Amino acid sequence: LKVVVCVSGGGTNLQALIDGVKNGNIRNTDITGVISNNPCAYAMKRAEDAGIPSFCISPKDFEKRDDFNQALIDKLDELKPDLIVLAGFLVILPQELIQLYRNRIINIHPSLIPSFCGTGYYGLKVHEAALERGVKVTGATVHFVDEGTDTGEIIMQKAVEVLVEDTPESLQRRVMEQAEWVILPKAVDAIAMEQKFEYL
Numbered sequence: 001l002k003v004v005v006c007v008s009g010g011g012t013n014l015q016a017l018i019d020g021v022k023n024g025n026i027r028n029t030d031i032t033g034v035i036s037n038n039p040c041a042y043a044m045k046r047a048e049d050a051g052i053p054s055f056c057i058s059p060k061d062f063e064k065r066d067d068f069n070q071a072l073i074d075k076l077d078e079l080k081p082d083l084i085v086l087a088g089f090l091v092i093l094p095q096e097l098i099q100l101y102r103n104r105i106i107n108i109h110p111s112l113i114p115s116f117c118g119t120g121y122y123g124l125k126v127h128e129a130a131l132e133r134g135v136k137v138t139g140a141t142v143h144f145v146d147e148g149t150d151t152g153e154i155i156m157q158k159a160v161e162v163l164v165e166d167t168p169e170s171l172q173r174r175v176m177e178q179a180e181w182v183i184l185p186k187a188v189d190a191i192a193m194e195q196k197f198e199y200l
């Protein structure tokens, strides 16, 4: 399975995928490219260190959004991935891309969808909302990307306990370590092996 990973930040989910391929947990898979909208994203260093071609395509580099959209589509046309993985990619995908890659784009979201998802729920905000609501369990979700925000078919989920002493940061860390970095590699392996998705 040829996989391209789209990132914007630290790239710890990308790292989980890189490590998963290396240690054999993700079978039959090659990460053939990393695309970031943020040139300074540490994820780009992780790609470099792993010898994976990385490309920075940022809306800021284009006069019009359509030109950015086209550049993103053209790059993906070049890379010809079987699967696109959004791992903390903070860019709204062009609808054309979602049509071109229907059911071949997946995203990792740091909550148990349908809780705490949709526009505005990203990064720490997700965990602040979970603590605000007082949920006792949260987690992460891998889902297919469709035209909506966090609305595509759910592939895998993993629950994580919320501790009374949690801060948004401590909760984010636990959700990443105990859920995101577990189910994203599992989901890619399952797709690569065309297995049915067991719900964690």
Ligand code: GRF
Binding pocket: 007, 008, 009, 010, 011, 012, 013, 014, 043, 087, 088, 089, 108, 109, 110, 123, 176, 180
């Ligand atoms: C994580 O919080 C993930 O849940 C969300 O964006 C962040 C990405 O982190 N999708 P990283 O860049 O993978 O470390």
